[in-house]
Amino acid sequence: MLFEYQHIPEWPPLAWLAMWQKTSRTITVHHGPRVETHAGWFCEAVWAGEYASGGFDLTDIVSGSGGRIRDGSITYVSSASTVDRLVSTQINDRFFVSNSLPCLLAAADGSVDPAYPGYYEDLITIIHGLDRYRPFISSTIGTIRLTYFDNLLWNGKDLKVEAKPAICRNFDSFKHYRTFLSGSLTLLAENMGARERKYPYRMLSTLSSGYDSPTVTVLAKEAGCSEAICIDKARGGSDEAGEVIASFLGIHPLRVERNSWRETSLPEPPFILGEGMGTDIPFKSAENALRGRVFLTGYHGDAVWAKKGKYLSEKIVRGDPSGLSLTEYRLWPGFIHCPLPFFGVKNIQSINAISNSCEMRPWDVSGDYTRPICRRLVEEAGVPREFFGQQKAVAGVLFDELLTPSSMERYLDWIKEHRRAWFRQGRFPPPASAEFEAWLEQHKDSMKRKLLRTPVLWRLGQDYPDALVRPSWLRRYLFGWALHVTKEKYRIGLKEASIHE
Structure with missing residues (x-):
């Protein structure tokens, strides 16, 4: 088997679509300008490993996506989180895999039912875990599969879901877990800046007054991150303290006005396509800063780092779908979303045991809003206790x-x-x-x-x-509208496609 590449300059920088027939040994990969292409693999991804070897299919610490040929089979790799996904379908003897739903539908000349009211409810079922979400969307070209966290394997006959490599870890202490997070980020930093890349990346974090983003930024700084996005206000209008925390950490704050996205033209569709709502649209205001970055966030920290954990399943059960609305949007400015709490997420029970251990009691505060792991990391980095983790603040938007x-x-x-x-x-x-x-x-x-x-x-x-x-x-039908608008942009690019490799 081999890849044949078609570069489409009009596409979003990180979008890609693999197409092939069942009897063919050549897979045509249409892709945007910043997708890395090699003889036996392609990707828009970073992972905890050497870039030149292309081993993103051999790890569960990977953000982004791509395809890898090994031993006559092809593995299509999804991000090791549930805020990104692959989409795939079979039409007669043809197969399609992509990191973008409108891209796939544009290529296959398909559409969805504009009058179906349940897209939001269907898409957010991923919060119930990998074994309980609704993995299919109906369309005029047949059923489209959504694949989160896991990979897709093409063995020459069938396209099947395949679990990521099972890596044995046992986080028996705070030091052990912290070393794992720091080491993974160090490897990630080396990978994203590798000289073999045509398009290297730089880290970018985010900072707010909660627990998760300061924790991520402390670890990211150790791996070379020097900047963090600070949204000025939370939902409801209360001021955020991101810039104050940045001053303690020695991080340069990039101040973003929460509502300035309203001044841009048609900003909503790419965000809505993630989960039917567009929760994370305030990041539209930071679009220029996000280009060419690995964007480190704290999504899912509320489950992984909480002391009183409600969701301790290996199937990755979440409390909300935050972060999912970036899955289509990120392809357009060209950044890779890396939610740090998903690192080692299958070991959530041992992580929670650390939060409840005797060694963490000095960092356990009264009330329900306590995350000892986060508090220890951030306080030991020099941020006073009273400046973070006092109350939960959310910047995401609601339907209204x-x-x-x-x-x-x-x-x-x-x-x-x-x-x-x-x-x-x-x-x-x-x-x-x-x-x-x-x-x-x-x-x-x-x-x-x-x-x-x-x-x-x-x-x-x-x-x-x-x-x-x-x-x-x-607003129940926003998803169909957003898909219609975005699909047309991909269709224009397909008309102009030309082989350059």
């Missing part, structure tokens, strides 16, 4: 914050153009009016408050767990 006026106008036009899709199913489309939606939401909230005051009916007012939000009737 989404869509600038111009984006809302385009979204409403799309609903009008596709309203027959609802009528064919015997249902009414949502009213294409932002004002009417606001009126509905206002009265819905009023009714909900009345239900909550009525003991017999209070349960009717409960929608979702606190970590999740129910989309309004109008």
Whole structure:
């Protein structure tokens, strides 16, 4: 088997799509400008190992994606987290694998049902774990599989899900676990800056007043990171303390205004495609800083580093889908998302045992919001106790914050153009009016408050767990619109494709 590459300059820098027929031994890989290509492998990835050997298929410390030929088989590697994914499908005797859903649909000339209201609910099922999420999306070209954390193996006959290599680790002390994190980041830093790369990367972290991002930044600085994004305000308007923490750590803060993404043109679609909501869209404001970076975040730290852990399953159960909305967006500015808490995540029980051990008691604070591992790491790095980890702050947006006026106008036009899709199913489309939606939401909230005051009916007012939000009737169909908009950009690139290697 061999790869044949087609460079598509118009595509997002890190997007790629592998296409082949069952009887063929040549796999054509269409790719954006910053995808690294070699005779037996390609990637937009960094991993804890030597870059030149291309061993990203042999480790569970890998961020990004790619493909690797070994012994007549091909392994398509997904990021070792549940905030990124591969998408794949089979059409007759043809196979498609990509790191982008709109890319795959554009290449295969497919689409999804614009009137289906459940994309958000389906996509966020990944928070329930690798064995309980909904792995398929229906489309006009057939079923599309979503693969998180695991890899895909092509053996010449079938494309199957394959678990990442099982690496035996036993974190029996804080020192042991800290050494593992520091060592992994050091190897990652050497990999991302390897001279064999056409496009080397630099680290970039993020800082807020919580626990997770300061922990990540302390470890990242030891591996050479010198900058961190600091979003100015949390959801609700409270000031963040990221810049203050940066001063203690000797990190240069890159201040970002939480709502400045609203000043850009059509910013929402790539974020919405991740989980149907677009939670992490404030990072749009830091787009220039993110280009060519390995972006280190603390997503999933609430489960891995919490003392009173609720989610200690090897199947990676989460409390919310935060970080997932970067999975499509990151391909456009060209950065690799690396959520550090996923390093060694299969050993979450032994990590939690450290949090509850006697040696960590000096760093255990009263109340439910305590993460001894984080507190010890950050305090030992010189940040005073009172400057972080006092209360949980979230910068992500909710459904009612989404869509600038111009984006809302385009979204409403799309609903009008596709309203027959609802009528064919015997249902009414949502009213294409932002004002009417606001009126509905206002009265819905009023009714909900009345239900909550009525003991017999209070349960009717409960929608979702606190970590999740129910989309309004109008915003329930954002995913289909975002996919339509983004797919067209890939389609334009495909028309201009030309072989250069």
